[in-house]
Amino acid sequence: MGGLIGACLAHAGDAVTMVVRPGTLEQFPAEMRLESQLLGNFSARVEKAAQAPPADVLWITVKAPQLDAALKSVPRADIAGTVVPLLNGIDHVAALRERFGQDRVVPGTFAGETERAAPGHIIHRSPFAWLNFGATGRDRLADAAEKLQAHGLTCRFFENEATLLWNKLVFLAPFALSTSAYDTTIGKVFDNPESRSKVEATMREACAVAVAEGAQVDVEKVLGASGNFPRDMRSSMQKDVDRGNVPELDAIAGPILRGGTKHGIAVPATRELAAKVEERSRQRRESSVASD
Secondary structure: OHHHHHHHHHHOOOOOEEEOOHHHOOOOOOEEEEEEOOOOOEEEEOEEEOOOOOEEEEEEOOOHHHHHHHHHHOOOOOOEEEEEEOOOOOOHHHHHHHHHOOOOEOOEEEEOOEEEEEOOEEEEOOOOOEEEEEHHHOOOOHHHHHHHHHHOOEEEEEOOHHHHHHHHHHHHHHHHHHHHHHOOOHHHHHHOHHHHHHHHHHHHHHHHHHHHOOOOOOHHHHHHHHHHOOOOOOOHHHHHHHHOOOOOHHHHOHHHHHHHHHHOOOOHHHHHHHHHHHHHHHHHHHHHHHHO
């Protein structure tokens, strides 16, 4: 996701620095390469660094389990003008505002299937790329949004931040948890009556918690739109489990589970799928260690 945004902005003429782990700095190329039927196939020159330089916008695009480690590359709280986190979940926004300041953090969400084929080489697989921001960034991110939309992304600004964040999570959590728990594509999840029932129950639970948290979501519209997922789409959580990486369970399932407890909403389907993912992840990591 970070590579996709960086490649598009660099291709549009912005000065872009990719902040990478120190151990991979030498191997990271001088150009970002993007492959996408929607956004195009192109390469764009970028700078690279192990520490974030002063910038107009700092995009935080790591996965939730890597956030604390990634923030070590941002040595000062005043290093960036606007901070845009695109992490999955809800809780990271408050944590980043505590670090960078309430007004400087503009939460965002990204929807689309992207994959890093190699350092600096990004493949965007889905027929959509949706980038949404909180309305507080309307002026500060207008230039970036215009350039990204020119490349084919759809950019929107939301007045209600709870709606912005939960609008993604009510789709992402059922999608990620079900594909990871059953280790299959979303199309096959919906083909099977048992797994389809489970993912739809998870959607209802997520929507109930979202509404209790102040978000404006319509459960029937969410259920209806769920059939628009590309049938062969897989989640990044599923890919993490397959690779033996730690999945984003707390970031994706956690807000629903904790919100259910907070508001007295039963969330058994979410809890069951999360437990299945945790067990599959544990088995995959143990298998990987044994084979190594």
